[in-house]
Amino acid sequence: MTVGVLAHLFGSLSYRELAAKVSGAGFTHIQLAIWKAINDVDFNKPGKLSPGLAMSIAEELNKQGVSISVLGCYLHFFERDRTLLRENIERFKELIRHARFLGAPMVAFETGRPADGDQPDRDWKVLKETVQELVEEAEKWGVIVGIEAANDHLVGTARDLSRLLEEVPSSQIGVVIDPGNLLKKDNFDRQDEIIEEAFKLLGSRIVAAHAKDRKFDENGEIITVPAGFGEMNYPLYMKLLNSYKPGVHIIMEEAKEHQMAHSKRYIEEIRANSR
Numbered sequence: 001m002t003v004g005v006l007a008h009l010f011g012s013l014s015y016r017e018l019a020a021k022v023s024g025a026g027f028t029h030i031q032l033a034i035w036k037a038i039n040d041v042d043f044n045k046p047g048k049l050s051p052g053l054a055m056s057i058a059e060e061l062n063k064q065g066v067s068i069s070v071l072g073c074y075l076h077f078f079e080r081d082r083t084l085l086r087e088n089i090e091r092f093k094e095l096i097r098h099a100r101f102l103g104a105p106m107v108a109f110e111t112g113r114p115a116d117g118d119q120p121d122r123d124w125k126v127l128k129e130t131v132q133e134l135v136e137e138a139e140k141w142g143v144i145v146g147i148e149a150a151n152d153h154l155v156g157t158a159r160d161l162s163r164l165l166e167e168v169p170s171s172q173i174g175v176v177i178d179p180g181n182l183l184k185k186d187n188f189d190r191q192d193e194i195i196e197e198a199f200k201l202l203g204s205r206i207v208a209a210h211a212k213d214r215k216f217d218e219n220g221e222i223i224t225v226p227a228g229f230g231e232m233n234y235p236l237y238m239k240l241l242n243s244y245k246p247g248v249h250i251i252m253e254e255a256k257e258h259q260m261a262h263s264k265r266y267i268e269e270i271r272a273n274s275r
Contacts, residue, residue: 003211003264004029004069004251007037014040015057023064025260030061031208031251032104033072034095046090054101061103068104069249070146070176070208071095076112077134078126078154080119085130092134099143106207107138108146108176111155123154128167135170146207148176149198151184158182158198165205174207179237180253183214185222188231195236203244211267212253226255228266238267238274246275 007030010021035043079085095107149161179195213230
């Protein structure tokens with residue numbers, strides 16, 4: 001399976017322009033966050049999608065040999081503003097209902113960063129209730145809900161995500177694995193341990209994978225860079241990914257257009273040599 005890409009790395013375009021751009025860069029699948037990547041329809045409020053529009057988007061992509069492997073959303077799911085939380089839930093449900101018309105098997109999210117640390121129990125309770133509601137909708141439509149752990153988010157570690165999977169037991173939930181999201185300044189020297197733990201805890205539930213890289217800058221701070229431009233142990237990552245989930249879609253992040261070919265080739269070569 002070839003490496004795909006975040007659609008909005010090409011900017012915000014009409015869906016016809018987006019299809020041509022993605023294909024022209026050599027990608028055959030994308031993670032699509034419609035309100036970040038598509039600008040000829042205002043998707044910033046729920047209610048704009050229809051089966052017809054979704055099928056038109058998919059048709060333009062398919063004409064260029066591109067499919068949607070993941071629908072992304074970038075929404076906060078324990079939002080303390082109840083009105084905004086409800087809007088976020090409805091936006092996610094709209095994606096679930098139209099995923100099949102877009103040809104996408106899953107809708108995925110990171111949980112969001114807490115505003116402060118004074119209500120962790122409240123935030124976790126709301127997150128659980130929200131995920132349960134989203135899963136119930138997904139079960140009706142046969143769509144996978146993908147969840148990704150990310151540093152400084154409420155679900156920030158592999159252990160956090162493992163706990164959430166235990167507390168919301170549903171085969172409709174899958175994991176979007178991204179070791180780059182789990183590595184930070186104080187654990188980078190233990191990166192092999194962090195990566196191996198993530199696969200041990202979550203490997204059987206992986207439904208998609210992200211590819212970015214991490215390294216220290218000249219000031220000794222950890223930064224995020226495209227795959228192949230950092231110091232993450234990609235041979236270990238690809239070895240474990242091939243072992244646990246051969247053929248799973250990989251979606252490339254971070255790269256600017258002039259970096260994409262290098263990163264794509266870097267990932268694919270390591271993946272091929274790790275089988």
